[in-house]
Amino acid sequence: MTAPNLIVTASPHLKDHDTTPRIMWTVAASLIPVILASAFFFGISSILVILASTLGALLTERGLGRKGSLQDGSAMITGLLLGLSLPPGIPLWMAALGGAFGIGFGKVIWGGLGQNAFNPALIGRAFLQTAFPVAITTWPTPGGSFFALKGDLFAFPFMHPVSDVVTSATPLGLFKFEQKLTSVVDLVLGTTGGSVGETSAIVILICGAYLAWKGYLNWRSPVSILVTVFVASQLLHFFNGKYPDGLFMVFSGGLMLGAVYMATDMVTVPTTNKGRWVFGVCTGLIVVVIRVFGGLPEGVMYAILIMNAFTPLINRVTQPTVFGTVKLKEAK
Amino acid sequence: MAFFGFAHGVHPPEEKGLTSGLPIRRMPYPAEIVLPLRQHAGKPAKLCVKVGDYVERGDPVGLADGYMSVPIHASAAGTVTAIDLWPHPDGSYAQSVHIKVDTYAMQAARPRLVPRWEGLTVDQVVKAVQDAGVVGLGGAAFPTHVKLAPPKDYKVHTLIINGAECEPYLTSDHRTMVEYPERVHFGCRVMMHTLGVTKAVIGVEKNKPDAIEALERTRPKDLDITILPLTVKYPQGAEKMLIHAVTGVEVPSGKLPVTVGVVVQNVGSLAAIAEVFDTGLPLIERIVTVTGHGLTRPANLIVPVGTKLKDLLAYCDGVTKDASEVINGGPMMGMAVANLEAPVLKGTTGIVVLTKDEVRNEKVYPCIHCGRCLDACPVFLNPSWLGDLARVKRYDEMAANHLADCMLCGSCSYVCPSNIPLSQLFQASKVALRRTQTAGAA
Numbered sequence: 001m002t003a004p005n006l007i008v009t010a011s012p013h014l015k016d017h018d019t020t021p022r023i024m025w026t027v028a029a030s031l032i033p034v035i036l037a038s039a040f041f042f043g044i045s046s047i048l049v050i051l052a053s054t055l056g057a058l059l060t061e062r063g064l065g066r067k068g069s070l071q072d073g074s075a076m077i078t079g080l081l082l083g084l085s086l087p088p089g090i091p092l093w094m095a096a097l098g099g100a101f102g103i104g105f106g107k108v109i110w111g112g113l114g115q116n117a118f119n120p121a122l123i124g125r126a127f128l129q130t131a132f133p134v135a136i137t138t139w140p141t142p143g144g145s146f147f148a149l150k151g152d153l154f155a156f157p158f159m160h161p162v163s164d165v166v167t168s169a170t171p172l173g174l175f176k177f178e179q180k181l182t183s184v185v186d187l188v189l190g191t192t193g194g195s196v197g198e199t200s201a202i203v204i205l206i207c208g209a210y211l212a213w214k215g216y217l218n219w220r221s222p223v224s225i226l227v228t229v230f231v232a233s234q235l236l237h238f239f240n241g242k243y244p245d246g247l248f249m250v251f252s253g254g255l256m257l258g259a260v261y262m263a264t265d266m267v268t269v270p271t272t273n274k275g276r277w278v279f280g281v282c283t284g285l286i287v288v289v290i291r292v293f294g295g296l297p298e299g300v301m302y303a304i305l306i307m308n309a310f311t312p313l314i315n316r317v318t319q320p321t322v323f324g325t326v327k328l329k330e331a332k
Numbered sequence: 333m334a335f336f337g338f339a340h341g342v343h344p345p346e347e348k349g350l351t352s353g354l355p356i357r358r359m360p361y362p363a364e365i366v367l368p369l370r371q372h373a374g375k376p377a378k379l380c381v382k383v384g385d386y387v388e389r390g391d392p393v394g395l396a397d398g399y400m401s402v403p404i405h406a407s408a409a410g411t412v413t414a415i416d417l418w419p420h421p422d423g424s425y426a427q428s429v430h431i432k433v434d435t436y437a438m439q440a441a442r443p444r445l446v447p448r449w450e451g452l453t454v455d456q457v458v459k460a461v462q463d464a465g466v467v468g469l470g471g472a473a474f475p476t477h478v479k480l481a482p483p484k485d486y487k488v489h490t491l492i493i494n495g496a497e498c499e500p501y502l503t504s505d506h507r508t509m510v511e512y513p514e515r516v517h518f519g520c521r522v523m524m525h526t527l528g529v530t531k532a533v534i535g536v537e538k539n540k541p542d543a544i545e546a547l548e549r550t551r552p553k554d555l556d557i558t559i560l561p562l563t564v565k566y567p568q569g570a571e572k573m574l575i576h577a578v579t580g581v582e583v584p585s586g587k588l589p590v591t592v593g594v595v596v597q598n599v600g601s602l603a604a605i606a607e608v609f610d611t612g613l614p615l616i617e618r619i620v621t622v623t624g625h626g627l628t629r630p631a632n633l634i635v636p637v638g639t640k641l642k643d644l645l646a647y648c649d650g651v652t653k654d655a656s657e658v659i660n661g662g663p664m665m666g667m668a669v670a671n672l673e674a675p676v677l678k679g680t681t682g683i684v685v686l687t688k689d690e691v692r693n694e695k696v697y698p699c700i701h702c703g704r705c706l707d708a709c710p711v712f713l714n715p716s717w718l719g720d721l722a723r724v725k726r727y728d729e730m731a732a733n734h735l736a737d738c739m740l741c742g743s744c745s746y747v748c749p750s751n752i753p754l755s756q757l758f759q760a761s762k763v764a765l766r767r768t769q770t771a772g773a774a
Contacts, residue, residue, distance in 0.1 A: 009693075011756075012663060015745075020700055
C-alpha cells in the first residue's frame with residue numbers, strides 16, 4: 001500500500017451542507033417573486049429603482065468592504081430590500097445613494113458582515129427619509145402601461161424633479177390623514193399605492209414561508225410581530241372604532257416586508273429563540289404605537305431599527321438555561 | 333413503541349450501511365505489534381519488560397500504576413525488540429513496547445490469567461477487572477474497575493448501558509449487539525452484581541432494529557434488564573444525554589452521573605468484561621470498524637491491540653485514490669491521524685477514511701448570528717457567543733458561561749453555515765483556561 005497523501009484537520013470532520021453564502025443567495029433569490037409582483041403593479045419603474053439601489057449597495061461593498069465580501073451575497077440582499085422599500089417614482093440617483101449609504105454606514109463601517117448592529121437596508125432608507133422627505137413619500141398609483149415611468153426617475157441629482165404622474169396616498173396615509181379604510185382584499189393582493197415591494201402581502205408571505213421551510217429564516221420573529229400587531233390593533237379597535245382593525249394593520253404598509261425580510265436579518269436580531277419572540281412582540285407594539293398614535297403613517301422601519309438597538313440586551317437576558325443547571329439552583 | 337431522546341442535537345449522514353451488515357471477522361496477526369503504555373484515561377502503565385524478553389499472548393508488558401490505571405498486555409506472543417517513543421494516534425509520541433510477532437508460537441495450555449467470575453467477592457471482581465486491563469471501549473478508555481466501585485456516598489440504583497452508537501460510520505457496537513448479545517447480557521450481570529443494582533437499561537438507537545431484536549431474544553429472565561429504543565440523533569450516546577433520555581433526569585452541571593444514582597457503561601465494555609471472564613485472557617483485542625468511502629474494503633474486524641493502522645488499512649485492501657483523511661474514532665469526535673505507524677488502542681472504536689469531497693475545506697465566514705448552533709447544542713450553551721469570546725481570548729468569561737459543560741461533541745461546528753471551527757476553539761480555550769488556572773494556583 002502506498003502512503004496516501006493525508007491531511008489533518010480538527011473534529012468534527014463532517015459538515016452540514018448549508019453555508020452562509022448559500023443562505024444569503026437563497027434569500028436574495030426568494031425576493032425574485034416579490035420583485036416580479038412589484039413589476040406587475042408598477043411597471044418598469046420598480047425594476048429600475050431596485051436596480052439602482054442594488055447597484056449602489058454592490059459597488060459600495062466592492063469598493064469599501066473586505067476583499068471578496070461580495071460573494072457572500074449579503075450586500076445583494078441589502079440592495080434588493082432597500083429598493084423594495086422605496087416608492088417606485090423616486091429618482092434613481094437617490095435610490096443608489098441610499099444603497100451606498102446603507103452598506104457604507106450601515107455595514108462596512110461596523111466591520112462588515114455579522115458586525116453591524118442595525119439593518120443596513122433600513123439605515124439606507126432612514127437616511128433617504130431624512131434627506132429627501134418629499135421624494136420618499138410620493139406614492140404613484142399602481143397600474144397603467146408597463147413602460148410608463150412612475151415619476152421623474154432620471155432626474156439629475158439636486159434638481160427639482162418634474163413629474164406629472166398620478167399619485168395617491170398609501171392605505172395607511174389614507175387612513176391616518178383622511179380616515180379612509182382600504183379593503184383587505186386590495187391590501188393582500190397589492191393593488192394599492194405604496195413602496196415598490198410592500199404592496200403585495202401574499203407574495204411576501206409565500207416567499208417567507210418557503211424560506212422558513214428551508215430553514216433559512218427563523219419564523220419566530222415574523223410570527224410574533226404579525227400576531228402582536230393584529231392582537232394589539234384589534235384590541236384598540238374593539239375599545240374605540242376609530243382605530244383601524246387588526247387585518248388592515250397586518251396587511252398594510254411595509255409590515256409584511258419588514259416582518260418577513262428585515263426582522264429576520266440574522267445579524268441584527270437576537271440569536272436566541274426566546275429573544276426572537278421578545279424582539280417580535282416589542283417590534284409589533286412599537287409599530288402599532290407609531291401608526292396609531294404617532295405623527296407618521298408608517299412605523300415599521302423605526303420599530304425595527306429601535307429594536308435592533310436592543311438586540312444585545314435581549315441576547316444577554318435570554319441566554320438558554322444550560323443542561324444540568326436548574327437542579328443546581330434548586331440545591332442552593 | 334415509544335422512543336426516548338433529548339432536545340436539540342443534529343442529524344449528520346449516518347453512512348453506517350457500509351459495514352452494518354458485515355459480520356465481525358478476525359484479522360490475522362501483523363508482523364509487529366506496538367503497545368503504547370498510555371492507552372487509557374488516568375496514569376500510563378509502568379513498563380515491566382525489557383528488550384529481548386519473550387512474552388506470551390496475555391502477558392503484561394506494563395503494570396497498573398496506582399488505582400487510576402490499568403495494565404497493558406501483549407496481544408501476541410513474540411520477542412520485545414524495542415522500547416521507544418512511538419507515534420500515538422492522538423498525534424503525540426508515547427512510550428511503546430514493540431513486539432516482533434512469533435508466527436509459529438505454540439498456544440500452549442496455560443493457567444487462566446483471569447479467575448472465573450462465579451464466587452468472587454465484589455472487591456475481587458473489581459481487582460480482576462483492573463488486572464485484566466479492561467477500560468471503556470466507547471472511545472474515552474476510562475478504567476472500568478473505577479466505575480465498578482463508585483464512591484460510597486452515593487446510592488447507585490440503575491445501570492445504563494450505552495448502545496446508542498450515535499457517531500456516523502461506526503458499527504462495532506452494533507455488530508457486537510447483533511452477534512454477541514449473550515456477552516452483553518453476561519457483562520451486564522457481572523456489573524449489576526458488582527454494583528449491587530437490580531435495574532439495568534440498555535439504550536439502543538432505533539436505527540438498529542436487529543440489535544434490539546437480538547438483545548430482546550437473549551434477555552436473561554432472572555434480571556431486570558430493559559432494552560430502550562432511542563431516537564436517532566447525534567449525540568444520543570453522550571453520557572448525560574443518554575441518562576436524560578433513559579431517566580428523565582439532568583445530571584447536574586459539573587457532576588458525575590453517580591450523583592443521580594446512575595452508572596453508564598458502553599456495550600463494547602460489557603462484552604469485553606464477559607469475554608475476559610469467559611476466556612481467562614485479559615483485554616488484548618477489540619472490535620474495530622474500518623470503514624469510509626476512502627477505503628477499498630470496509631469491514632468489522634477483531635483486531636489485536638497494537639496493530640499498526642497501516643497494517644489494518646492494508647488488510648482492508650488499502651485506501652482509494654481520493655482518500656484524504658484517516659480518522660481515529662467517529663467523524664464527529666474522532667481525531668485525524670497524522671501518522672499511519674500509530675497503533676490501534678483499546679479505545680479505538682473505528683478507523684474512518686474520508687475522501688477529498690467529504691473533508692472540510694470551506695472558507696470561514698464571519699458569524700452571522702443565525703442561532704443554528706444554539707439549536708444544535710445538546711447542553712444548551714450559546715456557542716455563537718462563546719465563539720466570539722474565544723476569538724478575543726476572554727477565557728474567564730467563557731468559564732462563567734459554562735465552557736466546562738461543553739463536551740466537544742462538535743454539533744455546533746457541524747451546523748455552522750459560516751464554517752467557524754467552534755468546537756476546536758472551545759477545545760483550545762479549555763486548554764488555555766486550564767493553563768491559566770494552574771499558573772494562578774502555583
